[in-house]
Amino acid sequence: MTVLAAHRLQGAEPLLPSLQARLACRAGNAQQTAGVAPGFVQGNLAILPEKLAASFHRFCQLNPKPCPIIGMSDVGDPNLPALGRDLDIRTDLPRYRVWRDGELVDEPTDILAHWRDDLVAFVIGCSFSFEEALLADDLPIRHIELGVRVPMYRTNIACAPSGPFAGPMVVSMRPMKPADAIRAVQITSRFPAVHGAPVHLGLPQSIGITDLAKPDYGDPVPINDDEIPVFWACGVTPQAVIAAARVPFAITHSPGLMLVTDLKNKQLAVL
């Protein structure tokens, strides 16, 4: 019997949708997190040994737009109570990526076998939160309309380095009409904990993007003649930086399969 089923049998009050989502992951029943538990914050995951964690933490501190930390575990502690009730970072995501020396060596649905007492987990804000705010304001989001992944690009914007962690900022791109782009700047400025305002708009070549039709991650989307590309700092940045650093050991989430937290997106708004 699953934890969720047991809970239901006890006739307790309904679980938060976010906890239900985590329990589904824990039970091995989760295929994705896009669209899961609307209104709740989802996060990117990066887990590093304590020896590297300080450098990575400083990297995030120096690069808050691509790497906004919304939660962090104590050393060796798989629970992050500030992010969710009964949250176990080892089991509560649908799928993980295990990295050794920069190589992807495993994509398990839990990391119980990989967990160590010296690991530190970082949860980093994700664009799902600000996309919800954009949609709530009736701003269309192309890749969601098309049911594909957001297009992401490596830029020529260098992140501030820290220890072994260095590399270019990765950005996500959403095409918008100019007036919508202005509104999107206003809306996402309210959410500094989930990448905040765009870092660039128009003129992709200014940030080293030569062909919008060929994203480095995700899927291409069409841009109409009356639209401009709007670029946000992307949570893929820390994952790309960790891979490029070829550190001996690291664990991340599998792209698009995030940690669902008990935080509400609206709680992250500064205004």
Next chain:
Amino acid sequence: MTVLAAHRLQGAEPLLPSLQARLACRAGNAQQTAGVAPGFVQGNLAILPEKLAASFHRFCQLNPKPCPIIGMSDVGDPNLPALGRDLDIRTDLPRYRVWRDGELVDEPTDILAHWRDDLVAFVIGCSFSFEEALLADDLPIRHIELGVRVPMYRTNIACAPSGPFAGPMVVSMRPMKPADAIRAVQITSRFPAVHGAPVHLGLPQSIGITDLAKPDYGDPVPINDDEIPVFWACGVTPQAVIAAARVPFAITHSPGLMLVTDLKNKQLAVL
């Protein structure tokens, strides 16, 4: 002896720079208001007979981005105490434009001879206020660097009509690097009383502007390859609309020669 000189002789406490500016206008000693009384709000002026004032007031209400009202007189009253101590709207601007049936018939330095008991004065926010906030954030403003007037363009964005008042929105344009444009959206969003956030950026043809080098008002400025044009609703809109309406009688300020008020620009920030 001027009012200002008389005041000084009395050994009173220093006058506000804004009042000094108005007294200089009153004495006929003011050539311009750009750069005068830094930190104080300057405004566009529109004066109409009471019969037309209600329609114009509603026009402003319907079109707050180009026509943000920051002050309004009572019928026939040339004083606007909410905007400034000892303020006389008939004498306190450097130069006025008097319109009859849509024709410019006079450009006097005061309107004492034109004043009537049925006139209502509207003071409308001006981009000087948000430009001060942009400069304070170290965002370069091309036309100020070059010492020319801001370029302004008639657009294909129709204002909401009211009575005889109708016509296209006029916008001002400032070229900016994309990251600066994003920052400018944030900064000017704080100032809804002085046009607020841009109405458009990039893609001038989307709003009916075919040649940025040929502004309809003001002076052209160069746009570099790494810049995009950023467009704000402009206080020239109400003046253009009043002229186009060919109303029997109206008075406006002479372009660039504004009313200096005792309000502080920073007071207009909503955040």
